[in-house]
Amino acid sequence: MSSAMGLGPRITAVLGPTNTGKTHYAIERMLSHRTGVIGLPLRLLAREVYDRIVAIRGPSVVALVTGEERIVPPRTQYWVCTVEAMPTDIGPDFLAIDEIQLCADPARGHVFTDHLLHARGTHETLFLGSDTMKSAIAELVPKAQFMRLDRMSKLTYSGSKKLSRMPERAAIVGFSVENVYAIAELLRRQKGGAAVVMGALSPRTRNAQVEMYQNGEVNYLVATDAIGMGLNLDVTHVAFSATTKFDGRRMRPLMPNELAQIAGRAGRYQTDGTFGVTGEASPLDEMVVEAIEQHRFTPQKKLNWRNSRLEFGTVDTLIGTLEQAPNDPSLIKAREADDLAALKTLGTLQTVRPRIRGSKDVKLLWDVCRIPDFRGISHGEHTSLLERIFEFLHGVGRVPDDWLAGQIKRIDRIEGNIDTLSKRLAYVRTWTYVAQRTGWVDDETHWRAETRAVEDRLSDALHNALTQRFVDRRTSVLLRRLKQKEGLVADVNDKGEVMVEGELIGRLEGFRFSQDATATPDEAKTLAQAAVAVLAPEFHLRADRFYNAPDTEMDFTEQGGLMWGDQAVGKLVAGDDALKPRVVAFVDDVAGQEVIDKVTRRLQHFIDRKITTLFEPLLAMSKDEALTGLARGFAFRLVENLGVIERGAVAAEVKDLDQEARGALRKHGIRFGQFTIFMPAILKPAPTRLRLLLWSLSAKHDVAPDSPPPGLVTIPAMLHAPEGYYAMSGYRLAGTRAIRIDMLERLADLLRTKDSRAGFEANPDMLSITGMTLEQFSDLMAGLGYAAEKGERVKVKAAPEKPAAVVVDVAAETTPATTDDAPVADAEVAPAEDTPVETSAEVVEAETPVDAAPAEMEVFYTFKWGGNRGANRGGNRNPRRQDGDAPQGKGRPQGKGKPRRDGGKPNRDGGKGGNKPQAFSARPARKEKPIDPDNPFAAALMGLKDKK
Numbered sequence: 001m002s003s004a005m006g007l008g009p010r011i012t013a014v015l016g017p018t019n020t021g022k023t024h025y026a027i028e029r030m031l032s033h034r035t036g037v038i039g040l041p042l043r044l045l046a047r048e049v050y051d052r053i054v055a056i057r058g059p060s061v062v063a064l065v066t067g068e069e070r071i072v073p074p075r076t077q078y079w080v081c082t083v084e085a086m087p088t089d090i091g092p093d094f095l096a097i098d099e100i101q102l103c104a105d106p107a108r109g110h111v112f113t114d115h116l117l118h119a120r121g122t123h124e125t126l127f128l129g130s131d132t133m134k135s136a137i138a139e140l141v142p143k144a145q146f147m148r149l150d151r152m153s154k155l156t157y158s159g160s161k162k163l164s165r166m167p168e169r170a171a172i173v174g175f176s177v178e179n180v181y182a183i184a185e186l187l188r189r190q191k192g193g194a195a196v197v198m199g200a201l202s203p204r205t206r207n208a209q210v211e212m213y214q215n216g217e218v219n220y221l222v223a224t225d226a227i228g229m230g231l232n233l234d235v236t237h238v239a240f241s242a243t244t245k246f247d248g249r250r251m252r253p254l255m256p257n258e259l260a261q262i263a264g265r266a267g268r269y270q271t272d273g274t275f276g277v278t279g280e281a282s283p284l285d286e287m288v289v290e291a292i293e294q295h296r297f298t299p300q301k302k303l304n305w306r307n308s309r310l311e312f313g314t315v316d317t318l319i320g321t322l323e324q325a326p327n328d329p330s331l332i333k334a335r336e337a338d339d340l341a342a343l344k345t346l347g348t349l350q351t352v353r354p355r356i357r358g359s360k361d362v363k364l365l366w367d368v369c370r371i372p373d374f375r376g377i378s379h380g381e382h383t384s385l386l387e388r389i390f391e392f393l394h395g396v397g398r399v400p401d402d403w404l405a406g407q408i409k410r411i412d413r414i415e416g417n418i419d420t421l422s423k424r425l426a427y428v429r430t431w432t433y434v435a436q437r438t439g440w441v442d443d444e445t446h447w448r449a450e451t452r453a454v455e456d457r458l459s460d461a462l463h464n465a466l467t468q469r470f471v472d473r474r475t476s477v478l479l480r481r482l483k484q485k486e487g488l489v490a491d492v493n494d495k496g497e498v499m500v501e502g503e504l505i506g507r508l509e510g511f512r513f514s515q516d517a518t519a520t521p522d523e524a525k526t527l528a529q530a531a532v533a534v535l536a537p538e539f540h541l542r543a544d545r546f547y548n549a550p551d552t553e554m555d556f557t558e559q560g561g562l563m564w565g566d567q568a569v570g571k572l573v574a575g576d577d578a579l580k581p582r583v584v585a586f587v588d589d590v591a592g593q594e595v596i597d598k599v600t601r602r603l604q605h606f607i608d609r610k611i612t613t614l615f616e617p618l619l620a621m622s623k624d625e626a627l628t629g630l631a632r633g634f635a636f637r638l639v640e641n642l643g644v645i646e647r648g649a650v651a652a653e654v655k656d657l658d659q660e661a662r663g664a665l666r667k668h669g670i671r672f673g674q675f676t677i678f679m680p681a682i683l684k685p686a687p688t689r690l691r692l693l694l695w696s697l698s699a700k701h702d703v704a705p706d707s708p709p710p711g712l713v714t715i716p717a718m719l720h721a722p723e724g725y726y727a728m729s730g731y732r733l734a735g736t737r738a739i740r741i742d743m744l745e746r747l748a749d750l751l752r753t754k755d756s757r758a759g760f761e762a763n764p765d766m767l768s769i770t771g772m773t774l775e776q777f778s779d780l781m782a783g784l785g786y787a788a789e790k791g792e793r794v795k796v797k798a799a800p801e802k803p804a805a806v807v808v809d810v811a812a813e814t815t816p817a818t819t820d821d822a823p824v825a826d827a828e829v830a831p832a833e834d835t836p837v838e839t840s841a842e843v844v845e846a847e848t849p850v851d852a853a854p855a856e857m858e859v860f861y862t863f864k865w866g867g868n869r870g871a872n873r874g875g876n877r878n879p880r881r882q883d884g885d886a887p888q889g890k891g892r893p894q895g896k897g898k899p900r901r902d903g904g905k906p907n908r909d910g911g912k913g914g915n916k917p918q919a920f921s922a923r924p925a926r927k928e929k930p931i932d933p934d935n936p937f938a939a940a941l942m943g944l945k946d947k948k
């Protein structure tokens with residue numbers, strides 16, 4: 001056989017390590033001829049070379065032929081092919097085979113060996129590959145000339161590196177899909193992401209991933225040994241995550257020349273490169289390192305071979321020729337390939353063997369068996385598919401359109417994860433291969449376009465899935481731009497979202513930056529670096545806008561927060577004076593002290609003006625120099641208590657005030673009530689809300705209680721209210737509800753006119769003031785110390801000339817306008833006649849017919865003073881002081897200590913108990929001096945006189 005080899009035109013073996021420019025040299029030589037063919041080991045590499053030649057000569061004269069892709073213009077001059085798809089009958093002027101050392105590959109070597117022996121250009125033939133092939137080529141192709149090219153850059157071993165310390169522009173090599181995905185995931189968390197390149201990817205997906213790496217979107221590449229086959233990338237370091245691989249039959253260690261083929265991708269043109277190991281891979285042996293660095297490897301002695309001169313008489317004859325052994329010592333019989341295994345299986349099937357009637361049928365069966373097992377499921381599944389295709393081709397001469405359309409439709413779906421999309425791509429490659437075979441489908445153009453379109457859609461979906469899973473674009477972009485000298489492009493939209501280079505890094509809330517909640521701990525550091533770089537100018541601009549903003553854009557919360565619109569910018573803390581709280585601004589340290597000071601000053605101005613506005617009457621009183629002596633001292637006492645003080649707490653001071661002092665205080669709007677001394681002007685909702693906050697800060701409450709809803713005369717009692725809460729809210733606790741202090745004083749004015757010893761019924765004015773039903777009113781009166789006696793009587797319409805006391809219909813009580821759960825609105829101005837009550841006159845006894853309906857009954861209450869001993873329906877035997885009523889024993893303030901046994905029901909007497917109402921006067925009554933007409937307890941004092 002050797003004597004027959006080597007005949008023909010000039011043959012040159014261009015040998016050398018990686019990065020020597022062998023492929024570039026071959027392209028130049030091919031384009032110097034009129035026609036040419038170049039065979040490449042990978043579909044990916046074929047597409048890369050095709051694109052390069054198209055860029056030079058245009059698409060009209062360049063063909064691309066692979067197992068699954070066929071682009072053949074009418075005026076084709078140059079053919080770019082995978083080695084298996086190279087045409088053998090066109091007689092090109094030039095022919096080249098790249099990576100010729102694959103002749104030694106156990107799975108595909110026989111194809112390369114066959115071309116080494118038989119494929120020739122009419123003028124020039126090139127074999128490109130490793131120096132290890134020199135002796136084998138010299139033996140098998142005696143007329144071959146040799147050209148050695150030296151590496152353009154230096155390749156150096158750098159030892160073992162952790163992934164976290166991997167240099168940029170590095171390729172990490174794995175030898176399984178699982179390993180590649182695990183490395184890419186780790187790089188995404190630590191480095192912002194990585195591109196993924198595997199031989200199983202479609203050219204479209206692979207090109208998109210490589211482009212992402214080449215343009216700097218990611219600085220790392222995770223790949224299989226596919227990158228060792230001539231893919232030109234800007235890689236400066238190659239790291240092996242393992243030094244063993246599964247070769248289809250067993251796990252075996254990588255040979256030094258295989259390691260060198262992959263490691264040689266580090267360094268491009270004249271840029272030096274390094275290689276090493278990472279992860280669990282053991283450091284390389286010194287001899288292996290030396291061999292790789294010096295490019296010295298053991299020569300290939302044996303090349304895989306399979307007979308290419310096939311005979312198609314019968315299936316058995318074909319199998320025999322395929323299993324023929326070589327007669328040259330430089331060649332070894334290739335192991336059984338997938339196509340031969342499929343032939344042996346199909347040749348024995350009862351559905352196939354009867355159809356084999358001649359060499360034409362055998363040739364057809366062999367063509368079907370050569371369909372690659374792209375799916376890689378199992379030999380049985382693959383041969384079942386081949387059997388069906390053979391039946392179609394043998395029976396009707398074509399693969400039916402409807403059956404093929406159904407197969408393609410099942411996989412034409414872009415949803416799913418990476419594994420699902422990868423499987424669909426593998427499946428569609430089978431139908432792409434079928435559509436490329438001449439005469440296998442009715443409309444070859446249609447099905448080639450259809451399968452290509454499905455592959456493109458799946459390829460794009462797979463690229464997107466790989467990118468979403470293994471690339472954190474935000475971290476990747478930020479890391480890249482942070483290392484560049486020009487500033488980052490940042491933007492803060494109206495939602496406060498901080499966008500840097502188009503990537504969301506977090507939100508700016510007021511003057512505090514919060515990182516995106518989806519960021520992983522590994523991303524947090526990068527986001528913080530980007531925030532510092534871009535937010536400093538934004539903080540200054542925002543501080544200027546805030547400082548010049550009107551007070552109407554700011555507000556305070558009931559818990560002391562200070563808001564700018566809907567953003568928290570600070571909080572209030574207690575100061576030396578209740579009316580002078582201090583401000584703490586919420587500003588990140590990266591904003592700088594200047595911004596912090598500016599925000600703090602503006603917030604202090606705001607709250608100071610707010611206090612001055614809402615408490616203007618109170619502050620004016622404190623500054624009135626006309627107030628002297630006891631009046632001035634009492635005024636300061638009122639200011640300290642924010643304009644509301646319970647009378648029982650200052651009984652002695654009130655007694656000491658003379659009429660002149662009281663008059664001076666009344667000029668400032670101070671009202672001396674029976675229960676409370678207060679300034680009505682600051683009982684409005686806005687001052688009350690601020691007063692509660694200032695009181696909570698001064699009293700050091702961890703949580704400030706909410707202010708009552710505006711406009712309500714009474715509110716439900718709050719369990720465990722802090723001591724002083726009701727007074728600061730402008731209310732007084734009475735039973736299960738609290739009543740507004742100004743309305744309570746109006747009610748007290750009415751009660752003074754009633755005979756509390758003999759008992760009295762409520763009139764419409766009382767109910768109108770409180771906005772309550774009679775049942776609710778009775779509970780309120782009990783809380784104030786009155787006993788309520790319930791009774792019933794025949795309901796009679798009131799005589800117009802003699803109105804009587806107010807009563808409430810039982811039916812009306814069952815459907816009141818308001819309940820304890822839904823308090824009525826302020827009824828201060830409601831006229832008495834609008835109150836939903838009935839008037840009752842004296843009961844007129846009249847004869848009633850025997851068959852008349854029963855008399856309608858009505859409920860009424862009679863109130864007597866002091867009848868409710870304890871005034872606490874909750875049963876609390878140790879009543880506590882509530883809202884500063886008359887001095888009590890040393891009970892705990894409500895809201896602290898252990899829960900009460902009554903389940904927490906509020907004290908209806910204001911928490912004080914006792915069986916006697918409190919009354920306060922300026923001084924003891926004297927016979928020679930009339931009682932003070934302003935004294936709210938005049939009626940009570942007159943009653944005491946009557947008793948005597």
